[in-house]
Amino acid sequence: MHKSGFVNIIGNPNKGKSTLMNALVGERLSIITSKAQTTRHRIMGIVNGDDFQIVYSDTPGILRPNYKLQESMMRFVMGALADADILLYVTDVTEHPDVSNEVLSRVAAGGVKTLLVINKIDLTTPDQLESLVEEWQKALPEAEIIPVSALNNFNIGGLFDRILAALPEGEPYYPKDALTDKTLRFFASEIVREKILLNYQKEIPYCVEVAVDEYHEEPTIDRISATIYVARESQKAILIGHKGSKLKKVGTEAREELERFLGKKVFLKLFVKVNENWRNDDRQLRRFGYLDA
Numbered sequence: 001m002h003k004s005g006f007v008n009i010i011g012n013p014n015k016g017k018s019t020l021m022n023a024l025v026g027e028r029l030s031i032i033t034s035k036a037q038t039t040r041h042r043i044m045g046i047v048n049g050d051d052f053q054i055v056y057s058d059t060p061g062i063l064r065p066n067y068k069l070q071e072s073m074m075r076f077v078m079g080a081l082a083d084a085d086i087l088l089y090v091t092d093v094t095e096h097p098d099v100s101n102e103v104l105s106r107v108a109a110g111g112v113k114t115l116l117v118i119n120k121i122d123l124t125t126p127d128q129l130e131s132l133v134e135e136w137q138k139a140l141p142e143a144e145i146i147p148v149s150a151l152n153n154f155n156i157g158g159l160f161d162r163i164l165a166a167l168p169e170g171e172p173y174y175p176k177d178a179l180t181d182k183t184l185r186f187f188a189s190e191i192v193r194e195k196i197l198l199n200y201q202k203e204i205p206y207c208v209e210v211a212v213d214e215y216h217e218e219p220t221i222d223r224i225s226a227t228i229y230v231a232r233e234s235q236k237a238i239l240i241g242h243k244g245s246k247l248k249k250v251g252t253e254a255r256e257e258l259e260r261f262l263g264k265k266v267f268l269k270l271f272v273k274v275n276e277n278w279r280n281d282d283r284q285l286r287r288f289g290y291l292d293a
Helices: 017-025 068-082 102-109 126-139 156-166 184-199 233-240 242-262 282-287
Strands: 003-011 043-049 052-058 086-092 113-119 144-147 209-217 221-230 265-274
Touching: 003 017, 003 068, 017 043, 017 052, 017 086, 017 113, 017 156, 052 156, 068 102, 068 282, 086 102, 086 156, 113 126, 113 156, 126 144, 144 156, 184 209, 184 221, 184 242, 221 233, 221 242, 233 242, 233 265, 242 265
Parallel strands: 003 052, 003 086, 086 113, 113 144, 221 265
Antiparallel strands: 043 052, 209 221
16 A cells, blocks of 8 residues: 655744754755745645655745735745645744634634644743644644744654555655655755845845856766846845955855755855845746746
């Protein structure tokens, strides 16, 4: 008997969804920072065994959209709700159930097997955790509640066992050697964006998009050229920094991370351009992969 299915990870921003998926997959597929909206796309991570295939999906944090980019991000979340065999609703020890939450209401009414994952339990006490479990059990009585610490890899094995037990029978959806549905170009752009999120404050991280213009694979080195798009000239100046110092730092950190990810040398060239209002431009959002072509 072979099992396979889609296990989709949803929840509010900064609850550790990406850290959890990376822990479950065993690879660093989703970028991670402390800023909200770090994850913008739906990213699949595939785990294969002799008699199972689990297709995980990391999704953007739930939010109220203020512009078309965020509308696209929420479509990824709603898509994950619609096609899940198993839902992982990720919360943490600072969050209490909000019954007015539209997505939470859909989870409760959806009839999909739901594992409610309470993350970051290393930051609370056993008594507080017990009280929180009772609150969530009332909000989602059909859900199975599993406390974890994704960062510390605590009870990830227990969560995996529950996922495998609930996985439906079926043939694999992807080749057995597949790890993700994303390309190397996608991961290169995400790693550059992660370093921008880590190195800049205020509006810069939320106004930036990264597009890989060229990606040439060679036996011992990958040569990558990418453009960082910002919304205003003033943001371009901040991003580049005095005599290019800040952009150089981003480039160095991104190159080093890419070399770890790829296991080979990387030559990375970065450019910065202004693309006003790209977050509300359907053509640009389609180009950046937020809308279907």
